[in-house]
Amino acid sequence: MDVLLSDGSRGVVRRLSPTDGPALHVLHESVSDEALRLRFFSVARVAAHHYVDHVLRDPRTLAMVAEVEGRLVALATAEPLGADISEVAFLVADDFHGRGLGTLLLEHLAATACRVGIARFEADVLPENHDMLRVFEDAGFEVVRRTDSGVVLVEMSTSGTITQKQAAAKRERRAEAKSVWSPLMP
Numbered sequence: 106m107d108v109l110l111s112d113g114s115r116g117v118v119r120r121l122s123p124t125d126g127p128a129l130h131v132l133h134e135s136v137s138d139e140a141l142r143l144r145f146f147s148v149a150r151v152a153a154h155h156y157v158d159h160v161l162r163d164p165r166t167l168a169m170v171a172e173v174e175g176r177l178v179a180l181a182t183a184e185p186l187g188a189d190i191s192e193v194a195f196l197v198a199d200d201f202h203g204r205g206l207g208t209l210l211l212e213h214l215a216a217t218a219c220r221v222g223i224a225r226f227e228a229d230v231l232p233e234n235h236d237m238l239r240v241f242e243d244a245g246f247e248v249v250r251r252t253d254s255g256v257v258l259v260e261m262s263t264s265g266t267i268t269q270k271q272a273a274a275k276r277e278r279r280a281e282a283k284s285v286w287s288p289l290m291p
Contacts, residue, residue, distance in 0.1 A: 106213070111205035114173065118213045121160065121168035121180070128177035129157045129170075137199050143234045144196045167191065167221070169214050171206045181210035189224040195237065207240040215246065219263040228259040 108118050121129075133141075133153040141148050145156070160168050160182055171179035178198040183191035193214065197206050215226065230237050238257060241248050246261045 108171075108209050110173070110201075110209070111203070114204070116171050116173040116178075116206070116209075118169055118171050118209055120217070121170050123161060125170060125177060126157065126161050129161070129180060130154055132177055132180065132196065132198060133157055135198065136196065140196065140199055143231055143237070144194060146229075146231065167214060167217055167223070169210050169217070171197075171201075171210060173201065179206045179210055181207075181214045183214055183218050183223065183226060185223075186227065189222055191218060191223050191226055193226045193228050195240070202236065207237065208244050211240060211244050211246075215261075215263040223263055226259075226261050226263060230257045230259055232257050 106118050108116050110116055133156075134150060136144075138148040141150065141153060145153055160166050160180075163184075165185050167183040169181045170177050176198075178201045179196065181193065181195045183193050185191050193211070195207050195210060218226065228237075228241070230241075232238075232252070232255070238250075238259070241250075241259050241261060246263075249260045251258050
């Protein structure tokens with residue numbers, strides 16, 4: 106699906122394809138050590154590449170990717186924890202942070218999950234990962250946060266609420282305004 110990023114540029118959010126393997130490995134290799142640590146709680150690139158292989162092989166894992174100008178720049182996954190609950194995780198290329206990809210992927214992943222019977226998402230987030238915590242809060246879903254053993258546990262419903270729909274519409278209006286104005290700016 107074509108999407109507008111928060112800066113007005115265009116991208117595509119779609120389901121992961123088996124042919125995305127090489128591009129996913131490039132994404133995991135190219136992110137900074139800090140981005141890798143915030144995602145995997147470790148800077149072990151070998152583990153990140155094993156995770157890519159796992160996601161490509163496991164048909165139970167819901168996975169969405171974002172592309173901009175043909176480049177795969179983000180991955181969101183929802184791995185089953187039970188019959189109707191999945192653990193979500195995100196990785197966004199360093200040069201695409203702050204452009205709304207995490208939020209867009211969360212919205213699309215939640216809608217897909219809801220359609221297949223996944224009612225709730227959980228995520229383990231390091232407390233210093235303010236950007237990811239903000240994605241969960243700003244998306245407008247019903248979110249519950251608690252801290253356990255130095256990790257923020259985030260739980261949310263995959264059902265879109267009125268608040269979520271309003272937040273998405275507001276983000277879309279801002280992105281549309283930027284997409285119209287950016288070609289006109291010198």
